Structure formats: C-alpha cells, structure tokens
Amino acid sequence: MTQFPVGGASGVSRRPIQIGDRAARVLASELARHGGPKTGLLVGAAAGSATLAAAIDALLPDDRLTIVATSGASAAAGAVAALREHVERQGRWVSDRTRVVESLTEAEPADVVILAEPLAGGADDARTVLAGLTKLVTTGGVLTVVVPATRLPSGAADEVERQAALYGVGSDLVLRNVPPVRVHRLRHTPAHHAAAHNLLPALRPSSVPLTRGMHIDSNGVAAAGIALGLAALAKAARPKSKLWLVPALAAAPVAAFFRDPQRDVPEDASAVVAASDGKVLGVERLHDKRFGDIEFLRIAVFLSVLDVHVNRAPVAGKVVDYFVEDGGYAAAMKPEAEHNVAAYTLLETAHGPVAVVQRTGLIARRIVQRAPVGSLLAKGERFGLIRFGSRTDVYLPADKATPAVAPGDRVVGGSTVIATWL
Template sequence: MTQFPVGGASGVSRRPIQIGDRAARVLATELARHGGPKTGLLVGAAAGSATLAAAIDALLPEDRLTVVAPGSTGAAAGAVGGASASGRFGAAAALREHVERQGRWVTDRTRVVESLAEAEPADVVILAEPLSGSADDARAVLADLTKLVNAGGVLTVVVPATRLPNGAADEVERQAALYGVGSDLVLRNVPPVRVHRLRHTPAHHAAASNLLPALRPSSVPLTRGMHIDSNGVAAAGIALGLAALAKAARPKSKLWLVPALAAAPVAAFFRDPQRDVPEDAGAVVAASDGKVLGVERLHDERFGDMEFLRIAVFLSVLDVHVNRAPVAGKVVDYFVEDGGYAAAMKPEAEHNVAAYTLLETAHGPVAVVQRTGLIARRIVQRAPVGSLLAKGERFGLIRFGSRTDVYLPADKATPTVAPGDRVVGGATVIATWL
C-alpha cells in the first residue's frame, strides 16, 4: 500500500494514509466505467499497490495506461512525498518489473515512465498518492496534472477525510465546488479518505452513452445483488443509538425495544438492489420503482415552449427509493422548487417540493423530477451540474413515500407503459425513442 505523510507544511497530522482496496476501486472508477477505447494516466502508484491493481483491472483491449513512478512530479513531489532521482529510478524499475509479471496482455497496454514530463495527456488522470501539504502546494499539483487531462476528461484526487485544518484538502474542496463531477467518502480506509473527481473542461453529452453506472462506495453490500444506501446505515445507527440510550436510562423498561425493532425496517427502506439495465440504445428506463400514475403530453413553463411526454410514478413506503437516470446524458441544470407535502398519488402533489435534474441527451432535453410526498421531507441528489450519467445510474433518492416524473421530448419518444403498471427502476422500459 502507498503511504505518504498527511498534513504537509501545516504539521497538523503525521498519520500515514493507506490506500486500501476499496479506496483504490473508487480512485479507478472513471477508468472502470468508461467503455473505451480510453487512455489513462496513473501518477504515483507504487509497484504492488492496490491503486495500480485497480487501474489495470479497469483496462479493456483497446485501452492504454501510463504509470508515473511515485514522487516524480516536480511541484507534486513536495506535496505528496518527493523522492531523489535515484529513488525515482528505482521506483520506476520496480514498477516495470511488476507490470511485466502481470503478463503480455498487461504489458502491451501499460507503459511506465520515470517523470511526469514523459507522460502524454489522457482521458482519465489519477493521482494515486494522497494529496497533502499547503493549499499552494495542492494548487501547483492540480495545475500540473490538469494540463495532462484531455478535453472533457476527469482528474481524480484523494485527500484525508478529516475536519482538522488541512490546506491541501481545503484547496481540493474549493476546486470541487467549481469543477467537481462527483465526490465519495470512503470510510472503510485507514484513515477514511474522500475521493474527488474534477472536470475542468466540459464534456460532450454523447460521452455518457459509453459509460457504465459509477460505483457507490458508501453503500453497504449485504449480498452480491443487494446493498443498503449510506442513508439507511446512518438511520439504523441512530435507531440503535436511541435504543442504547433508552436502555441505559431506564433499564427495567421495555421502551428501548421500539427503536431497536425499528432499525431493521428503516435500513430496509434504503435498500439498493443491483439492476440489469437494458442494453437497447433506444430504451428509456424507469427512474424509480413504483406504480405508474400518469402518462401524458404537456407543456411545462419551466422548460420553455417545448412539448413533453411525462411519465409519473408513485413510490409507496414499500418500494425501493433509490432514483436512477432514465437515459444516458449530461447534467446541465439542477434546481429545487418550494411547495407543499400533499400525498404523492394525489393531483395536489403537482405543487409539492420538487427537485429538477435536467439532462442533455442525444435526443434532446430530458428532465427527472423528484417530488416529495405526504411523509417524504428529504430529497437527495448526488449528480452535480457537468457530470455524466449512464443509463440506469443511481443519482439520488427520496426518503419515504414520494413520486418521480420523467419528461421526454414528445415528438421523439413513445410510451410503453400505462397508468396502473408496476415498474422497476433502471430495468423496466417506460418509453422508446422514435
């Protein structure tokens, strides 16, 4: 595992960060979800590291990966643990030997270089070493690496997930607010880290059709096909904590059983099953589980004069509440409108609090609307403006009973469902492109 000092010039913390298997898979997410052909640049991964293994696992036959030895990036060397020239040469030699041991398939697609100056621009650039030091150090590192990202490409960096003062982490957070297209907290790491994906130049929406759904590291796997979203883990933990407090406060009372017994069903509400997304490029999939409330053509002043086909789906408290992208596209706008909390199956729900995610697609604008219901009071949306979503990719959820609406260009789509039909998010085809 790669280890570098955290805290840099600030001297706040000297605890080494170890990039474990789970964090490594998150770092390599953009490589793994890209259907290729693609180019990758991995900076600072040592021989035998989990990050190098994850990057190699993500390679497809037409892909190419360049690996830069640790501590060899000039300005970056001061921020992530620089090494002498002899040390860099030795690290590069060890990397080449390690790659050669992986077999010809890997060696034909992987190139090892000693310095960043020898690397060529790539579609996905990954800084495998945890970024530390001062804000100026981090700014210099990011500037150097950004020059090596192809137009529309992604730069992935990792920082410690700590509340303590950390110049590098603060600078990355600042840039993530401007250019971020995704951030993931990896708690199952020593210590926990946060992985940020930055896109400094806009990507074309067509690139989304070549992507697979991104990994969600914060969800907890129960089985191969079933996870629990991080919201469910937190909610179940709160319920168990209340049970423990009640038991401690009143040992002879059975009151603690109420929150204790509620923990399992609360966690189950946030279940996140794996879904097989239809490969048909002309298929539009359901954005959520539930029952179709309405299929209609309409105009919506929020989107101008264009006519849309709207398919509304009601989610009961027993349905899976994770929301998925109905089509592949680029998030170009996101806004929330205030309103009431009428029961989601009633017409009055039209004026409930709602979050609008607008996608740019090959077929025109597509909108996904997350509407609150009588019980739901919290909408979660995890796709920043500028991010690319694969068809069927998770992008958010609504807590408890609610409704999702999918808006499609009316002259380019025809519905395949009717009111009363049951649909499965990410799997059921609700419409097809003409």
C-alpha cells in the first residue's frame, strides 16, 4: 500500500490514508472499463503505488497514460525521477504508452482523469483543485476523486458531495481500506450515448466476493449482519432460550437472496439481454406517453423470492431520466402489479429510447437504483436491485426490435437474449 496525507492536494497534513489494492482498482475502474482507444491522466500517484499499478493494468494497445507526481504547482525532482524509473522498469510495452510530466501545465486533456491523492482540507481548497482538474477532462470525460468515508472536520468531502449531486455519475464506498474511503466519478460535460457501447460493466466494490463467480451484494451483507446481531442480542438477553437460533439460521438464506453472480454478456451488438432473472409474464406492444409518442415492445419478467434480484441494463446507453411513481403492492405476477410502486430508468440509445421499470411486489418494498442521470451503462451492467419478489419491465421501440422470448420462458439477467434489434 502507498500512503498519502489526507489533504495532500491542498497541503494540509493530517492522519495518513492508505490507498490499498481494492481502492486503487475502484479509482482506475473508468480506465479499466473503457474499451479504448482512450487517454488517461493520473495525478498524485507515487512510484510503486497500488493506484499506478491499477492504471497501468487498465491500458490497452491504443491507449495513452500521462502521470503527474503531484496536483500542486510542481513535483520534487526525486519523485519525478522515481516515477520515470518505475515506468521504464515495466518494460517497453508500458513505457511506450506512458508519459511522466513534472506538472499539470505539461499535461494534455484526457478522457479519464484520476486524482490519486485523497482530497481533504477546506472547501475552497477542494474547489480549486477540482476546477483545475476539470479543465483537463475532455468533453464527456470523467474525473475520479477519493475522499475519506469517515468525515473529518473539513469541507472537502462536503464540496465533493455537492459536485457529485450536480455532476456525479457514480459513487462507491470502499470499506476494505485503511481507513474506508468513498470514490466519486464526476462528469462535468455531457457524454454521448454512443460512448456506452465502448464500455465494459463497471466494477462494483459493494459486492463481497465469495468465489470467483459469485458475490453477495452489500445489501445482503448488511441484512445478514443485522440477523446475526439480533441473534447475539437474543442469546445475551435469554441465555437458556433457543430463540436466538431463529435470526441466526435466517442469516444465510437472507444473504443468499442478495447473491450477485458473474454473468457472460452476449457480444452480439443486436442482442437485448434480460434485465433480471425470472419468468416472462408478457410480451406486448403498447403506447406509453411517459417515454414518448412511439409504440413500444414491452417484455415483463416476474422474479420469485428464489431468483437473483440484481438488475442489469438490457442495452448499452446513457441514463437520461429517472423517477419513481407511487402505487400499491399487489403480487407481482398479477395484472394489478401494473399499478405498484415502480422506479423508471430511461436510457438514450442508438435505437431510440429504452426504459427499464423496477416494480415492487407483495413482499418487495424497496427498490435500489444506482445509476444517476448522466451515467453510461454497458450492456449487462448492474444498476440496482429489488428486495424480494418483484417484476422488471423492459420497453423497446417496437419498430426497431423483435422479441426472442415468449410468456412462460425462463430468463437469466445479463445473459438471456430477450429481443434483437432489427
């Protein structure tokens, strides 16, 4: 791990933050998910740091990476020399695609700009640093910054949160760091929806890996933790009672409900994939004025309590709208579920508007949506989940898509082709 002072960007020295391997991978995730060709700018990374290693690992043959040792006026000569020596030691393949400069004035605008130093200090200092870095982001590009997850008495985290509310296209909490940090991705200028086709699904550090192919969503970790906590309290309150076994035994199935398996997403550009696991309830053509005046092909899928409830983007696109409509909690497999509480995510794509609707059910009472307006989603990328039995609807322009499933078919989120573009 490499240590940076909290507030290193503003010159305020406080308790050191360690950027470990997991936090470094999250910082470099926008580089890693971009299929290229792309340009990256890494600011404040030291030679041999985990962040520098993660950025180098994300490089593809046509990519270019610029490294600046500091976000200040200029770096110490020794730090620059150490960076250059480190890059040379990586071999010609890396050195041919990587350039080390002494200051930001020598850097050119890049598609992805990463501030490797944790940002802290006062709000004015943070605003100055962010403004300087924003000028080095190309149109539609992303600026990635990291702040302590545990708020220190400074305004930097508040300033980043303010900008994230306006320009944020993703935020990840990395608990497995010392101390925990939050990584924000900011897009100050709009991106074109076509850029989503060049992306891979984003890394989700909130998922806890169990095996190479199976993760548990953070909601499941929290729910299992609550169940085990209740078991401990029950055991302490009534040591001779077996009542504690009820929440203790419930922890495993509750966690299993939030399982988040890895999925192989079809590479066929004409394929539209299922937004969730489950059983196809209906395939129909209809009009919905909320999404436009055109006719839509709607494919509805019911999720039982035994299905994986992580939701995935059926197509690559840009999130242009998100809203929630109030309603009831009818059983999701019944027609009355049409009027249940639902979250609507509208995507702009090369084929026109596409909507994904997350509907609650009889038991489901909470919808999680993690894709802010302005963010780009790759096909098959996780963007949220629904707790317990529920339903997802995918709306596609009817004159541009043909269904590939029928009512009663079983589908697998992110893998099963439910329709094809004409």
